[in-house]
Amino acid sequence: MKTKLLLLFLMLLLILHKPIWTLASPYPLAPSPQVPPFSPISTSMSASSPGIVMGAEQQQMDSHKKMVIAIAVASTSLGAVILSVLCIWIYHTKYPSKSKGKNVQRSDAEKGLASSPTLSKFTSIKLVGKKGGVPIIDYKQVEKATGNYKESNILGEGGFGCVYKAHLDDNLEVAVKKLHCENQYAEQEFENEVELLSKIQHPNVISLLGCSSNEDTRIIVYELMHNGSLETQLHGPSHGAALAWHLRMKIALDTARGLKYLHEHCYPPVIHRDLKSSNILLDTKFNAKLSDFGLAITNGTQNKNNIKLSGTLGYVAPEYLLDGKLTDKSDVYAFGVVLLELLLGKKPVEKLAPAQCQSIVTWAMPQLTDRSKLPNIVDPVIKDTMDPKHLYQVAAVAVLCVQPEPSYRPLIADVLHSLIPLVPVELGGTLKVAQLPQQVLPADPHEDSRP
Template sequence: MRLHSKRNLLYVLCCFCLNLGVAIDTITSSQSIKDPGNIVSNGSVFKLGFFSPVNSTNRYIGIWYSNISVCTVVWVANRETPLNDSSGVLTISEGGNLVVLDGKKVILWSSNVTNSVANSSAQLLDSGNLVLQEKTTGTIIWESFQLPCDRLLPSMKISTNQRTGNKVQLTSWQSPSDPSIGSFSFNIQPLNLPQAFIWKYGSPYWRSGPWNKRTFIGIPSEDYQFQDGFSLINDQEGTFSLSFTYVTDLFLHFALNTNGNIEQRFWDYEKEDWEVSLLSQTECDFYGKCGAFGSCDSQNTPICSCLQGFEPKNTKEWNRGNWTSGCVRRTQLQCERVKTGSEGSKMDGFLKLNMMKVPDFADWSRALEADCRQQCLDNCSCIAYAYYTGIGCMSWTGSLIDAQKFSKAGVDLYIRLADSDLVTKQDMKKIVTITVIIGTVSILICTYLLWRWIAKHKARKKQQKEILLFNKGEAHKTFPSDNLNQVKVQELPLFNFEKLASATNNFHLSNKLGQGGFGSVYKGKLSDGQEIAVKRLSRTSAQGFEEFMNEAVVISKLQHRNLVSLLGCCVEGEERMLIYEYMPNKSLDAFLFDPCKYEPLDWRKRFNIIEGIGRGLLYLHRDSRLRIIHRDLKASNILLDKELNPKISDFGTARIFRGNEDQANTRRVIGTYGYMSPEYAIEGRFSEKSDVFSFGVLLLEIVSGKKNTGFYNDEEFLSLLGLAWKLWNSDNTVALIDPMISEPFFEMEILRCIQVGLLCVQEFSKDRPTISIVVSMLKSEIVDMPRPKKPAFTERLVALNTESSQHRKSILSVNNVTMTMVQGR
């Protein structure tokens, strides 16, 4: 038993990022990796082993950073053939290939090298490269850098051979929980001028523009940070290779995400998180957004326009915003009229377009800058040219595709136009432009000032009305309580919106702590240095002023060490915000279900959290001046302070009970699937026992480390409750315990907690204990506990035939009254 316990303590997934002592960086035929084992590179930069992506039970072999707190997988071997259990082995086969085997010794993945040798070994390098090499000579037979996934690491090469078509490219994951090959790929296209491309299902999705021996000129100047240390090499044998080096940061790398964007990622040591920048950030970055001879400018509305001298090919579709049909030339070129025998006219000229992303399909020549223009003018097929230092003379003879206007940098692009188009434009440009700009700006300024005045006036009146109603005690119509008339909004400190905006850096994304049904929560720091958490009601939230005032009223009257403290509120215009004490460790689910923060929660800490939640709930139900039913108790609503002490939060849906009330009904059921009791979810009835049910689910999640709703793809169980019930009936409850906390010393206490959890999730409320009894059970004050009955939501639903459907309808509906509509959060 003691040996078994030690093995369980070593059971870690890749994302736990634990250091296990002396690093072993090599795999041989006699030294394999068995799940959950791993190896670490010599300098402890990378780790290779088995892991499961977030919200997935599948097992994969992958490489991830070893010594940072956020788990980041950079390479996956068996991405198309996952294991569905922990029987996997990574080893060297008899033929010398690196293979992944399942429990039946079936090969799920192989390095598949034809020239492999029996005497070989695999080594994980500090560069993140896994190399298969001949033992005696050290000759590399295969390497993971030749088969990348979605990450480009320093010294890794993305390459294309234009003769053979062979490519080494990045491919996105299908989703954050599925590393199989997704919709997007990233590679080098060496045709004519080397460019980088992102492809979606084989079609161009984004283009970098040509390489000028230092950067890709189709990326705006503000994004040049993406190209520090990059090099593109032509080996003169048809292969073009793109790579980068960055000696000052071991962790810097690039990722092709599931949305088709290239991310530059570097580690922020102060925040202990990745700093992410996107390579493509506007609609204009989509390939060919405006069609042939169209130009895209993200600063304009609409963003697409025809190049000067061109007009929409399909005006009706163009005006609807369908720009892919592109544009056509308005006036035939002079050289084309000469070819067809038409009457001659003045010579064609070139219109200069500043700061442009040059179109695709450019031809290149060695012509000097002074000769580039004349070379294009002498060729009637040439419709545009550009010259750029480091590249040379570029010209275009076909349609101009994927042209874009930049606000900085870019290239001067010269477009060939008939003389009449040039003259008309030059004569009218200044007058029309100045008139339109002055008129438009004047109208916009007046409209904006008028709109601001009207908006402020309406908001001021609305705010005054709401506060007046609240101060008059009108809130008791929505929140029944004898004490509510005594509550005044002035009792809560009122924060100024500008003060909160300054504290949160204008609600910047980097300060965002999380998001729920109410809206977003931001970290802030007041001018006196106090850290706060600002809960801001979203304008699109299903919740509104009712829940806002409800939470303000309820929590302002509660004082307990296991309830979050409300510091004040803000009601300005359409803004609704609540200001809380800041919880540095965020919420329980971030520790319980995020593998990267799993390590600190040993059993003592978990039991302390269980007891704290129980005490807080007991205070709400029995000990507070107002009797409160929370109605949305879940892991994400349990906040943790710096010592990991729990505090119940989010009272937006809480209800206050009068002294003689035991239960209530509602026509508006708001809660979270997986935590709602059956009588509440189906009939809208709630009571103290509804919170006890939620507490039972939470208790089982804490003990098992599994989400109650994480069994959607499980063919046997509908929820964690079903698994717990099966293990209880088979007298194998120990199997439910999270391996990270499974120790003989605590086993009886943990099993007691599981029994308490099952008692709390009984299907009928009358069978569940009160929270005071639950707390006594947890403290072992009640020794003889009853055996639990079958919990709710333990079996999968099956399709009902017509007869059973009618029967169920007759049970759930009386006198044809419509039942409650559940609003999940």
């Protein structure tokens, strides 16, 4: 379309070009039929007044010179216009416009650093269509893969359903979230999660493999994370025994990387809105990945009048809880709470009595800023296993993240830069240690959770 318009414009210029030359010419192409070529009066005047004739001829020559100069200037100007138009057309053809360039960059950013596992190579999996770019898997096959939603296959529970372990193929184990969409909120969460995760691919964000539906039931299929959630690792039967200090810092670093990607590299930016230890999943190498994007929103849609106030007690930022004000700093607050869990081994909210609870932030804040008291509240599993300077640094980061005033909290990018020097090179940071203890490394460094 642009090319056609350009050609029409050039043709118009060429058409207009011809009359300019014709009208500007000092010599008419043909004499006018109404006016004689020579005037008798002019002839007699020429014969009787030779000086006047010479003056007229000189004046005519000067006029001709001016006309030629005018023609040259007009031709040069017209040529410059045509050349400029051609240059602009060539530039826009070869290079995208500035706005398009931004969109291309944002699109590339949304693709992330890793490709999600595809189902096309598994010929035994029956695909019945696509939802946007997400494969729709045959519901009966998913149901059968979970053992008809056998209780022993439950990996976790959420507000609208459970997550099950499933075998979709001999070589493919997956996690299946089953949602009971009997109300609009459950349906909205399903649609929201599928839409967002279909656009997000990053090493520290869970990979979406497919979805399915049957009447009021909605299914989301993810990659399986064999080491479960951070919540299970910290507060389950093992009480964090598998998580040494450096491994905990790696999990914090991975989580910060995932959040930074959502806040700064997605377009529009994404606010997770429900970051917590149960939504941080761990693969066989203890790589941490953010999950559960049902409540996530894109920046610009966080007006408290059009979204439901949601979140988990203990992780919700004060300004969001009291005023409905939601920004990326709300995720930073939740990250600070997770960092305190890793540091202290305590739950975000603990019961003191049947009707009395205490927030980890309220309890820990006075002691986190006191160097003499801090070592006494650290999780016993990791106590005395780290450099005291590193302990104080992590405590300082946590304190900044959970500040009541959002403007006092750092950006997640600043948190990330603070954590990188505390994590060994072998685990994704820049810290060089003489020899990393074997128990700090993943049990099987050659195995990966992805098929």
